[in-house]
Amino acid sequence: METLWLALLTVLVMGYFALAGFDYGTGLLLPFVRRAEAMRRMTPFFLGNEVWLVASVGVLFAAFPRLEGELLSGAHQVFTLVLGGLVLFMASVQLRLWHGLVFAGALMVSCGWGLFVAHLSGTPWFIWVVVMPMLFALHGWAFQTRRRPAFLLTALACALPVPIAFSSHSVAGLMAHPDTLAMLSWVAIPILPLVVILQWSIVAISSR
Numbered sequence: 001m002e003t004l005w006l007a008l009l010t011v012l013v014m015g016y017f018a019l020a021g022f023d024y025g026t027g028l029l030l031p032f033v034r035r036a037e038a039m040r041r042m043t044p045f046f047l048g049n050e051v052w053l054v055a056s057v058g059v060l061f062a063a064f065p066r067l068e069g070e071l072l073s074g075a076h077q078v079f080t081l082v083l084g085g086l087v088l089f090m091a092s093v094q095l096r097l098w099h100g101l102v103f104a105g106a107l108m109v110s111c112g113w114g115l116f117v118a119h120l121s122g123t124p125w126f127i128w129v130v131v132m133p134m135l136f137a138l139h140g141w142a143f144q145t146r147r148r149p150a151f152l153l154t155a156l157a158c159a160l161p162v163p164i165a166f167s168s169h170s171v172a173g174l175m176a177h178p179d180t181l182a183m184l185s186w187v188a189i190p191i192l193p194l195v196v197i198l199q200w201s202i203v204a205i206s207s208r
Contacts, residue, residue, distance in 0.1 A: 002175055002178075002181065004185070004188055005059065005063040005064070005175065005181060005188060006175075008059055008063075008188055008191060008192070009056060009059045009060060009063070009064065010162060010163060010166055011192065012052055012055050012056040012059060012191075012192075012195070013052075013056045013162045013166075014159035014162045014163070015052045015159070015195075016049070016050075016052035016053045016056055017113075017158045017159045017161065017162055018139075018155040018156070018158050018159040019045075019049040019052060019155070019199075020046070020049040020050060020052065020053065021135065021136045021139045021140075021154075021155070021158035021159075022042070022045075022049075022136070022139045022140045022142070022143035022151075022154075022155075023042055023045065023046040023049055023089075023106075023140075024089070024106040024109050024110050024136045024140070025106075025135075025136040025137045025138065025139040025140020025141065025143065026038050026039070026041075026042040026106075026140040026143065026144060027089060027093075027102045027103055027105060027106025027107075027140070028103060028106045028107060028110065028133060028136060028137040028140060029137055029140050029141060029144065030099045030102055030103050030106075031099075031103060033144065035099050038144055039093070039096075039099075039102075041143070041144060042093075042140075042143070042144075043093060043206065044203050044206040044207040045203055045206075046090070046093055047090075047202050047206060048198075048199040048200065048201075048202035048203040048206070049199065050090070051195055051198050051199045051202065052195060052199070055191060055195045059191070062176070062184060062187075063175060063176050063181060063184065064175055064176070065175075065176055066175075067175070070169070071120065071169075074119065075115075075116060075119045078112055078115045078116050078119060079112075079116070081108055081111070081112035081115070082108070082109055082112035082113060082116065084108060085104075085105050085106070085107070085108025085109035085110075085111075085112055086105070086109055087105075088101060088104060088105035088108065089102060089105025089106055089108075089109055090105070091105075092105055106136070107133065110132050110133035110136045110137075111129050111132065111133060113132050113161075114128035114129040114130070114131060114132030114133065115128065115129055116165075117132065117161045117164065117165045120165035120166070120168060120169060121164055121165045121168045122168060128161070131161075132161070135154070135157050135158050135161075136158060138154050138157070139151070139154035139155060139157070139158050141154075142154045
């Protein structure tokens with residue numbers, strides 16, 4: 001049961017990085033592309049892509065109640081950077097604010113996740129604070145230019161830091177009680193299909 005929940009959390013977080021990554025990548029590219037066209041292509045997707053993050057947080061609290069403290073230990077400033085970037089990015093896109101704010105939010109989120117991966121994996125922070133924005137920007141370029149083979153490769157590249165970070169941490173003793181996990185097992189199986197359905201429902205509504 002523990003393996004099932006760990007696999008589910010990993011897939012959800014990887015899905016978030018692979019999908020929301022092109023949103024942040026588009027934001028990072030705004031100073032260098034036709035902004036109106038880039039935003040028009042990206043806007044219908046970005047709220048749906050954030051569903052993966054919401055689902056990941058839900059699984060984290062339900063199945064890994066003590067993992068949150070372990071993940072955030074010594075990284076509260078990094079988490080604040082990510083959270084601030086998410087709020088700025090989403091508000092700027094939704095309210096159609098100045099493109100510089102969209103870029104700033106995307107940069108904060110990208111660098112914040114890079115710092116978080118560095119914190120979890122124990123690797124030098126200056127590597128990931130450059131690598132993550134570059135991966136997201138490349139992913140955004142593949143999305144904007146509609147290069148499907150390249151998009152699949154950049155999506156995989158954006159998702160790979162997740163298992164790298166997770167593999168350096170043991171969740172032994174950080175998961176919920178086995179009885180709780182067993183009770184919640186009926187939720188684990190339909191989560192991924194529900195996330196996909198909800199995501200594309202939001203995309204469909206936003207595209208109208």
